[in-house]
Amino acid sequence: MLHLVRRALLAVTLLGFIAAAPAYAHETLKLEAPKPLLAPTPPMGWNSWNKFACNINEALVRKQADAMVASGMKDAGYQYIVIDDCWQKSRDADGNIVADPERFPGGIKALVDYVHSKGLKFGLYSDAGALTCGGRPGSAGHEFQDARQYASWGVDYLKYDWCYTGPRNAEAAYTIMAKALRESGRDIVLSICEWGTNQPERWGPTVGHLWRTTGDIYDAWEGKKDWSHGMTNILDMQVERWRHAAPNAWNDPDMLEVGNGGMTTTEYESHFSLWAMLAAPLIAGNDLSTMDADTRRILTNTDVIAVDQDPLGQQARRIWKEGDLEIWARPLQGGGHVVVLFNRGEAPSDMKVSWDQLELPAGQKADVKDLWSKKVSKKVRGSYGGTVAPHGVIMLRITPVR
Numbered sequence: 001m002l003h004l005v006r007r008a009l010l011a012v013t014l015l016g017f018i019a020a021a022p023a024y025a026h027e028t029l030k031l032e033a034p035k036p037l038l039a040p041t042p043p044m045g046w047n048s049w050n051k052f053a054c055n056i057n058e059a060l061v062r063k064q065a066d067a068m069v070a071s072g073m074k075d076a077g078y079q080y081i082v083i084d085d086c087w088q089k090s091r092d093a094d095g096n097i098v099a100d101p102e103r104f105p106g107g108i109k110a111l112v113d114y115v116h117s118k119g120l121k122f123g124l125y126s127d128a129g130a131l132t133c134g135g136r137p138g139s140a141g142h143e144f145q146d147a148r149q150y151a152s153w154g155v156d157y158l159k160y161d162w163c164y165t166g167p168r169n170a171e172a173a174y175t176i177m178a179k180a181l182r183e184s185g186r187d188i189v190l191s192i193c194e195w196g197t198n199q200p201e202r203w204g205p206t207v208g209h210l211w212r213t214t215g216d217i218y219d220a221w222e223g224k225k226d227w228s229h230g231m232t233n234i235l236d237m238q239v240e241r242w243r244h245a246a247p248n249a250w251n252d253p254d255m256l257e258v259g260n261g262g263m264t265t266t267e268y269e270s271h272f273s274l275w276a277m278l279a280a281p282l283i284a285g286n287d288l289s290t291m292d293a294d295t296r297r298i299l300t301n302t303d304v305i306a307v308d309q310d311p312l313g314q315q316a317r318r319i320w321k322e323g324d325l326e327i328w329a330r331p332l333q334g335g336g337h338v339v340v341l342f343n344r345g346e347a348p349s350d351m352k353v354s355w356d357q358l359e360l361p362a363g364q365k366a367d368v369k370d371l372w373s374k375k376v377s378k379k380v381r382g383s384y385g386g387t388v389a390p391h392g393v394i395m396l397r398i399t400p401v402r
């Protein structure tokens with residue numbers, strides 16, 4: 001009798017495993033094709049999730065593409081329009097993924113064509129599990145079929161999530177999708193979204209172009225809600241990650257909340273500056289079609305964007321911290337440095353960076369540009385600083401000169 005109960009239990013356990021992760025005992029695929037060079041600098045674009053979650057449709061997506069061009073964001077370097085979760089509805093009799101016909105009556109291909117006609121690129125979302133986080137069909141067991149489908153629609157970017165993956169091995173699961181994309185006949189960026197839980201910095205650089213390092217961001221200066229973290233909490237989790245970032249292989253501290261209303265303008269300037277220092281993908285998460293002047297000014301600050309997009313691809317380090325005050329620095333191609341003086345406190349603070357902290361000789365002359373006020377100071381020696389607003393930054397580009 002006991003024997004029968006044990007056998008039944010084993011059968012139930014096995015069935016559970018199979019339901020969660022269909023037939024993946026053979027997950028040892030090797031990537032033969034090299035990773036295409038699609039993200040020499042961190043990807044820039046827009047994603048539907050932070051502002052709209054599942055409330056998406058094709059008219060909205062077209063509007064975002066229009067606004068990306070009209071607002072000057074495209075000229076500033078933003079490229080991808082990415083639809084996150086909830087665009088999928090079901091699979092057809094052949095297993096092909098089917099877009100929600102009520103929300104996307106024209107189909108994904110027509111939407112991709114529209115986005116391409118604006119000179120932009122198009123991204124989609126899926127998940128390595130049986131279901132996406134929003135409960136839509138995931139790609140488990142359909143990786144090659146889905147990758148071929150995306151390629152035939154003209155998709156340029158895939159964000160690939162990690163819900164409902166049961167006991168799957170993350171490296172193996174993402175490797176399967178990477179292989180499927182590389183064999184799809186189209187160049188498709190792979191954005192790994194397993195929240196940093198399986199050391200993606202170890203395998204992410206060969207498998208994908210960027211990998212999430214944490215759970216989700218939410219639109220607040222600081223805090224923690226279940227799986228989500230405020231902006232400064234996410235920042236704190238990036239401190240040790242600088243050594244893993246490189247061209248075509250980026251840490252992803254999650255998308256921008258600039259313009260979504262939960263932080264002040266000063267805090268959004270800090271958020272944008274710090275993400276640029278982190279060489280983070282700059283994926284706007286607000287409604288581009290209704291953004292105010294400050295949001296647009298922040299998202300299109302080309303001096304700050306140039307830091308994010310610096311070809312050296314060296315992520316910033318926090319080089320100094322005392323209480324609420326921090327200095328972050330990153331070297332730039334050509335020998336310059338960018339410094340962020342960051343004040344987390346509630347009172348204005350006088351802060352400065354010394355050349356010594358940047359390993360420059362004290363007598364070295366340098367031109368200093370404040371990337372928000374645009375003030376330029378020529379041939380500065382020794383150090384430079386100013387009064388940093390509460391929750392604010394001073395962001396400086398420091399260029400040694402003779």
Ligand code: GLA
Pocket residue numbers: 049084085125132133134161193215216
């Ligand atoms: C996860 C991801 C988010 C978003 C949602 C969609 O939480 O981390 O970025 O894609 O799923 O359901």
